[in-house]
Amino acid sequence: MARITASVYTSHVPAIGAALDLGKSGEPYWQPLFKGYEPSKAWLKANTPDVIFLVYNDHATAFSLEMIPTFAIGCAAEFKPADEGWGPRPVPTVIGHPELAAHIAQSVIQDDFDLTIVNKMDVDHGLTVPLSLLCGQPQAWPCPVIPFAVNVVQFPPPSGRRCFELGKAIRRAIESYDEPLNVQVWGTGGMSHQLQGQRAGLINREFDNAFLDQLIADPDSLSRKPHIDYVREAGSEGVELVMWLIARGAMSDVAGGQPPRLVHRFYHVPASNTAVGHAILENV
């Protein structure tokens, strides 16, 4: 059977991708940020999974106000980097895993979560920047990736509670796949940031670090945090953080296993308009 070995949490700021693509990662502004991901890159090299199930949000790139799926699973064989207005990022095409994705869709939908099945989709910075942060600039991504897009852009996004419960259903789905695959689940977006309005530029270190503490130690109570608390404390785009609860809900302690091992934790301000947070948890 397939098993989930670890979960990875990280912000996905588009300027991080631009810094890498334009050769600026060694500049004083960016150096401390990329340094914080060095242990993660080494960890991923030593612990490359067979498949990454990557929870992210599309930023009105593949979807738009014409179509807004709450949860969408990418079942295609490949996903091209999207043109977000200045040409596609010069990063590898994402290779999917249609067989596992189809199995997860079947299991999770019949487990009462309504997923939208996507057979053709370009992927934006929400998905490619986390891969860049942990993989650097390879010729090809180290393994297949199943993109899982969550609507956190247009009201109403799903609740933290629903995301957490969905993570549990995703674990059940993956662990009932009849092939011994090593799967990681990644949750991306956040941390505190607001890109618009009077509070544009908002950062809340205290909220972010308390969120990380609780994500690691007590995700069940974290999952009860209402949207209004994210928006009030972490800014309008801080609500992206509900996606981290999907990855956390897929860890085995939530289903009665041992608490996960914290491999690495990192927090840095600023990166563009955003606080960057990152953690890696391993199932023991």
Ligand code: DHB
């Ligand atoms: C920024 C951050 C995001 O998460 C995003 O999706 C777009 C922009 C920013 O900080 O500029």
Ligand code: FE
């Ligand atoms: Fe975003």
